[in-house]
Amino acid sequence: MQDTPLPPDGTVADAPDDNWVDKYAPAFARPYLRLSRADRPIGTWLLLLPCWWGLTLAMLHDQSPRWEDAWIFIGCGIGAFLMRGAGCTWNDITDRDFDGQVERTRSRPIPSGQVSVRGAFVWMVLQALLAACILFTFNWQAIGLGVLSLLLVTVYPFAKRFTWWPQVFLGLAFNWGALLVWTAHTGRLEAPAVLLYAAGIAWTLFYDTIYAHQDTEDDALIGVKSTARLFGKQTASWLRRFLMATVGLMGLAVIFAAQGNASVLALVIALGGPWAMGWHMAWQLRGLDIDDPAKCLQLFRANRDTGMIPLVFLAAALLA
Known part of the structure; x- marks a missing residue:
């Protein structure tokens, strides 16, 4: 690990240069917003999109959109921002010793001394309560279901200590919204939501393995496990499997949800979502260079668009 100086203004190494926190937020709030990753919004999108998938798929399933769904849609956006912030704060509390030894994470608020552990804990609780x-x-x-998700959020930061597959635990936590929001709309948990949840987990394994390749050298030095380290030069082969699993499971979720209620045209449009999503993931694979951290970060961030694709198709299917 190169011992580069920390940024004097408290900025975080992997945050976009033009992020709103560093440009517009009050100085006193910046360390806490950085702790919540508000300066790096991609994580909020990756938590939010499975929620919106679950809502639109549930509406396609029962063909009964209600005004309450507008609040579910908005509430998911606010809740994803808050719970992603709380989860990241918890992650940084538990990983503070590791983060101080990794080049990319040394500048985060706790290891850099911007926020105390006690202050971080209070901030986490406040976000969770909201x-x-x-x-x-x-x-x-x-x-x-929301209360149960806290178990996954609690366990995830420790997964890298005992398994080579911590990305599975991230997938279990980050895609829980697909189950929760389907249930918020229908009042019950059903097979299409479970299939959609499984598709989201496969997608998480895809994008977070790419993300983890930024830190493989530092992770090896400090003993942190990841699928990136496990797969190594075989990463592309594993990512193809996750791509196929994502497309296949999401396609099944659409078929199970649409049968009996949706029109044939709506089904065809909805199935275009996983198909187009798969092509976007294939585009990422073509550009992947696991030895180029900047490229890995760029492709990881591209997954906001990946996740938006099936949402657009599902929304269009509702209008068919």
Whole structure:
């Protein structure tokens, strides 16, 4: 690890140069917003998009959109921002010793001394409580699923210590919204939501393996496990498998959801979502260079667009 000086203004190494936190947020709030990754919004998108998939797929399933769905849609956006922030804060609390030894993460607020562990804990609780206020506006089945998700959020930061597959735990946590929001709309958990959840996990394995290739050298030195280190030069082969699993499972979710209620045209349009998503993932594979951290970060961030693709097709299918 190169011992480069920390940025004097407190900016985080892998944040976009033009992020709104560093440009517009009040100085006193910047360390806490950086702790929540508000300066790097891609994680919020990756948490939010499976929620919106679950909502649009549920609406396609029962063909009964309601005004309440508008609040679910908006509530998911606010809740994803808050819970992603709380989860990242928890992750940085638990990983503070590791982060100080990795070049890319040394500048994060806790290892760089911008925020104390106690201050971070209070900030985490505040974000979680605000998110709970949104969750409690949903039906009781969705509330129960939301409470269960806290177990996954709690365990995830420790996964890299005991398994080569911590990305699976990230996938379990980040795609839980597909189950929760389907249930918030329908009042029950059904097979299409479970298939959609599994598709999201496969997608997470795809994009987070790419992301983890930024840190393989430092991770090896400090003993942190990841699928990037596990796959090594075989990464592209594994990513193709995750691509196929994502497309196949999402396609099955659409078929199970649409059968019996949606029109044939709606089904065809909805199935275009996983198909087009797969092509976008294939484009990422063609450009992947696991030895180029900047390229890995660029491709990881491109997954916002990847996840938007099936959402657009599902929304169009609702109009068919």
